[in-house]
Amino acid sequence: xxxxxxxxxxxxxxxxxxxxxxxxxxxxxxxxxxxxxxxxxxxxxxxxxxxxxxxxxxxxxxxxxxxxxxxxxxxxxxxxxxxxxxxxxxxxxxxxxxxxxxxxxxxxxxxxxxxxxxxxxxxxxxxxxxxxxxxxxxxxxxxxxxxxxxxxxxxxxxxxxxxxxxxxxxxxxxxxxxxxxxxxxxxxxxxxxxxxxxxxxxxxxxxxxxxxxxxxxxxxxxxxxxxxxxxxxxxxxxxxxxxxxxxxxxxxxxxxxxxxxxxxxxxxxxxxxxxxxxxxxxxxxxxxxxxxxxxxxxxxxxxxxxxxxxxxxxxxxxxxxxxxxxxxxxxxxxxxxxxxxxxxxxxxxxxxx
Numbered sequence: 001x002x003x004x005x006x007x008x009x010x011x012x013x014x015x016x017x018x019x020x021x022x023x024x025x026x027x028x029x030x031x032x033x034x035x036x037x038x039x040x041x042x043x044x045x046x047x048x049x050x051x052x053x054x055x056x057x058x059x060x061x062x063x064x065x066x067x068x069x070x071x072x073x074x075x076x077x078x079x080x081x082x083x084x085x086x087x088x089x090x091x092x093x094x095x096x097x098x099x100x101x102x103x104x105x106x107x108x109x110x111x112x113x114x115x116x117x118x119x120x121x122x123x124x125x126x127x128x129x130x131x132x133x134x135x136x137x138x139x140x141x142x143x144x145x146x147x148x149x150x151x152x153x154x155x156x157x158x159x160x161x162x163x164x165x166x167x168x169x170x171x172x173x174x175x176x177x178x179x180x181x182x183x184x185x186x187x188x189x190x191x192x193x194x195x196x197x198x199x200x201x202x203x204x205x206x207x208x209x210x211x212x213x214x215x216x217x218x219x220x221x222x223x224x225x226x227x228x229x230x231x232x233x234x235x236x237x238x239x240x241x242x243x244x245x246x247x248x249x250x251x252x253x254x255x256x257x258x259x260x261x262x263x264x265x266x267x268x269x270x271x272x273x274x275x276x277x278x279x280x281x282x283x284x285x286x287x288x289x290x291x292x293x294x295x296x297x298x299x300x301x302x303x304x305x306x307x308x309x310x311x312x313x314x315x316x317x318x319x320x321x322x323x324x325x326x327x328x329x330x331x332x333x334x335x336x337x338x339x340x341x342x343x344x345x346x347x348x349x350x351x352x353x
Contacts, residue, residue: 036054077139083166083169109131111158113129116164125301130149217229262301
């Protein structure tokens with residue numbers, strides 16, 4: 001059985017060797033589609049594979065990924081981004097994964113995707129992505145930006161983790177421009193509206209973001225995307241100084257699923273900023289007991305269930321004059337992240353106070 005790695009790249013000389021060094025020993029074939037590099041990306045790619053192809057960039061990530069898939073011959077196709085790596089623990093699991101593919105022949109394998117690392121080397125947040133696809137199943141990437149493959153067929157999960165480390169490459173307003181071009185040519189789906197709203201928010205276009213997100217929430221989108229849209233909507237209203245609607249947008253998320261830790265932290269922060277310490281405490285303590293929803297596809301930082309609310313609870317209880325409870329939660333933060341700047345500062349503060 002043959003497993004192919006398929007990648008799309010552009011101007012990735014900073015990180016491509018790091019990625020391919022971690023991945024090359026595992027795969028039977030590596031296919032790389034270059035979308036117009038002007039640096040040494042293609043030269044680096046050729047050190048790992050002869051299967052390097054040019055693809056004229058048309059502001060469509062799905063089209064580029066489908067092109068890379070079309071050049072692969074493996075029974076299973078895997079994708080990575082240039083700023084990803086396969087950690088040694090996952091590499092060690094690869095023979096087990098290969099055996100499972102041979103014996104069970106699933107159509108799709110969903111695997112955890114660790115996005116960024118915190119100061120302790122732990123993932124900033126993790127969610128599951130489609131990682132290995134049976135070529136005969138004819139999967140097709142969809143979406144010009146934030147592209148995905150719609151799950152179908154026999155789906156299994158494996159603990160083959162991929163870590164997204166990122167790079168220093170400047171992307172500017174690229175994503176926003178792709179969305180703006182896309183909206184002029186055809187209607188966006190509900191998922192795409194969620195991401196478009198985010199891009200508008202990142203670029204400070206708050207009124208436009210609110211309009212897109214409200215439209216998305218009025219449709220039949222996936223509940224996880226609706227919860228994410230509520231978080232972005234709240235941030236838009238807050239940026240505009242409309243705190244009432246910032247609160248309401250977060251509370252609205254409870255219509256679509258059980259409370260998420262990030263939502264609770266955002267609510268707590270709104271109350272804390274108004275020095276409503278007891279209300280803030282309710283939400284920060286609520287964040288701690290929220291369930292992990294990563295397997296449902298949530299984009300949520302694990303720290304929202306631990307370090308983030310603990311740090312805020314230190315502040316809230318101290319503001320209320322409850323030094324003992326403040327120190328209790330400070331000890332919690334020391335156990336989790338002793339080198340975090342806020343933890344170090346609080347340790348010094350309590351030692352001198």
